[in-house]
Amino acid sequence: MNTADYELLSAKLKVLAHPERLRILDVLRREPECVCHLEALLGKPQPYISQQLRLLREAGVITDEKQGQNVFYHLSDAEVSAWLDVVLGPIDQSDFGANQREFIVACTCPKCAPTTVLLAA
Amino acid sequence: MNTADYELLSAKLKVLAHPERLRILDVLRREPECVCHLEALLGKPQPYISQQLRLLREAGVITDEKQGQNVFYHLSDAEVSAWLDVVLGPIDQSDFGANQREFIVACTCPKCAPTTVLLAA
DNA sequence: TTATTATATGCAAAAAGATAGATATGCAAT
DNA sequence: ATTGCATATCTATCTTTTTGCATATAATAA
DSSP: OOHHHHHHHHHHHHHHOSHHHHHHHHHHTTSOEEHHHHHHHHTOOHHHHHHHHHHHHHTTSEEEEEETTEEEEEEOOHHHHHHHHHHTOSOOTTOTTSSOGGGOOSOOSTTTHHHHHHHHO | OOHHHHHHHHHHHHHHOSHHHHHHHHHHTTSOEEHHHHHHHHTOOHHHHHHHHHHHHHTTSEEEEEETTEEEEEEOOHHHHHHHHHHTOSOOTTOTTSSOGGGOOSOOSTTTHHHHHHHHO
16 A cells, blocks of 8 residues: 555545435435435435535546436446445345435436325325 | 434544545554654654544544553544455555554654664664 | 426635644653 | 653644535427
8 A cells, every 4th residue: 555545545535425425325325316316315405416426426436327307326336335335334125215215205207206196195 | 324324424434534544544453553653654744643643533533542652542443443444455464564664764662663673783 | 499307517605624833741761 | 850752732824625506508398
């Protein structure tokens, strides 16, 4: 390990060392989500979410993929994925509240809409 | 996981997300070291080292212990220790260069002095 | 085309963090 | 006590990050 190594690692760690970004990553490590979904989930203004996503994207931690009008983001860094397992604990598949999809009534993306309808009923 | 959890975790991560602190922790996770040793190792002024150590100490990551004139620091947080194993990789016992003791001729603490003598010979 | 929805970008103000220097404390040997 | 060494603290300054807001772009719908 030399200075450059520590700098590289700490730069990557810095990206995770933020409550909202950590939360975003906790959602994305389960499954890809669109911006509107994260917006509803975190309760923060859209530009704010986009800004955090840009940071994560530029750090190579996540990747975006356009689907229709929506942009879905997914985790794309194996190293960070491993870190998250240790920091946040392994993903609990039985934890349906994990990405809180059932509580999201504000998100109308194609992925969320069916749930929204379900809840409205 | 709620907002407070993410804030707590990210605050702890933030402490690691710094090249010099990460390096200090990489040294301390192997064995306790005194300030003068870290000073020689990092090649930074003593007040700077003390400042970073204070940050780590106040975050509960390390603990100090006075031995004669020197203050030795050791890792005291099991969670962080586990994180470091993943981020920096497990400690390689055969890696004698790990804490670079053999290269430290500037440190004269009781722990280093014998080695210094050895090198001078 | 025009309107609408989803997301991105740019910019300025505010907050936080880093760096450096000077000084203080505290132990230990003389 | 006094000198010397190791470490800590304080203060000021400089830089970076964070945040909030206004606006731009791009795709779709009417």
